[in-house]
Structures are given as C-alpha cells and as structure tokens.
Amino acid sequence: DIVMTQTPLSSPVTLGQPASISCRSSQSLVHSDGNTYLSWLQQRPGQPPRLLIYKISNRFSGVPDRFSGSGAGTDFTLKISRVEAEDVGVYYCMQATQFPLTFGGGTKVEIK
C-alpha cells in the first residue's frame, strides 16, 4: 500500500499570511498512463471533506486562486497564499494512482 505522510501536523497561521503543507508518498504516484493522481481536500469543522485540488495542481470548480498545488513523483505541496478565516480546518492529501486509495494523516490549519 502507498503510505501518505503529511507535515506539519498543525499549522498556526496569522490571517493574511501564507501557509504551506507537505505531502510525501512512499512510492511514486505516477500512473502507468503518465498522470499523477494526487488530490487535496479541505475539511472545515463539522463539515464533510471538499475537493480543492486534483492531479497535483488543478483547482476544482469554485476553489479560490489563493490555493495552489505543486510537486511531482513522491513530493507534493499545498500552498495558501494568504490565509483567510474560512480556511480554518484540516487538509488531506489523497492518492488515487492505485488501490487501496490512501489519505495523508491530515494537517490542521488554525489562526494564531
């Protein structure tokens, strides 16, 4: 199984400042079709998860452009350029390159 490791566990951020979350996979997420199926999800308190980014760097419909994803192979990053109050929650990376699908352990973004 592919193990997804996220750091940090928690990220206290000042409003308006950037935040960065790292996700590392135990093996390459490049699929045999050449694509890399790494996505990022946001879970606000008391809410179900919500898709933010798919295939490393593509913002899902309605996602603000302050969210961006990057990376390749086994190392990926989610960045929030300027954190807003509504960004508080837990962020998860997920790989869909192979079954079983696996999630990172989550990173909690909170306001300092």
Added chain:
Amino acid sequence: EVQLLESGGGLVQPGGSLRLSCVASGLTFRSYAMSWVRQAPGKGLEWVSAISGSGDNTYYADSVKGRFSISRDNTQNTLYLQMNSLRAEDTAVYYCAKYDRYYYYAMDVWGQGTTVTVSS
C-alpha cells in the same frame, strides 16, 4: 447540482450487521464510480471501498475485506454498504463520495455522512 444523501447509520452491537445507503441526485449515476470513506471520532479519513459505474468491479481496504460488501442499484440511483461482523474499530462517520475516474481521478462530491457506532 449533484447531491448525495446517506442513511442507515446507528448503534449496533459488536458482531452485528448494518446496511448503509446513499441516494444520489443530479447526475447520471450509472456513469460514475462511487466510494465509501470513513472517519473515526477525532481521526483522519480512511478509504473503505469503491465500485465501478456498472458495479462489475469492487475494491476494498484490507481492514474491511471479507466483512463489508459494496453494491449499487443504478435503477434507484443508490449505493450501498453492507457491513457484517462489526467491530468497535468500525465506529465512524461514513461518507459516500462520487469518485470521478474520467477526469479528476478524485472524490469530487461528498455526502454529509452517517454515523455508525459499534458498542455493547
């Protein structure tokens, strides 16, 4: 607008069974793979199972293989999760999610979840 509505959660004794349902609307249900993801209290997300649009292909996490069974009724736009031999560690909120394997290769729509508690 695509919507997913789960039901069927509740309190069950260890060793018992439960069947979860997820009714989908606003999409051509048979065209999409679907998935179940769970979240134990205070914990992260854990993928449980997935099924292809036709229902011909099913996939399971090792933690539930042999105990849980995923299925779908495309005439009723409904996804199911039959859970047998339940254990305390199966206690979680269970989410139904649309698993887009055409373009996003991600879970792009989620339900609100249904809570399963396994306890005597």
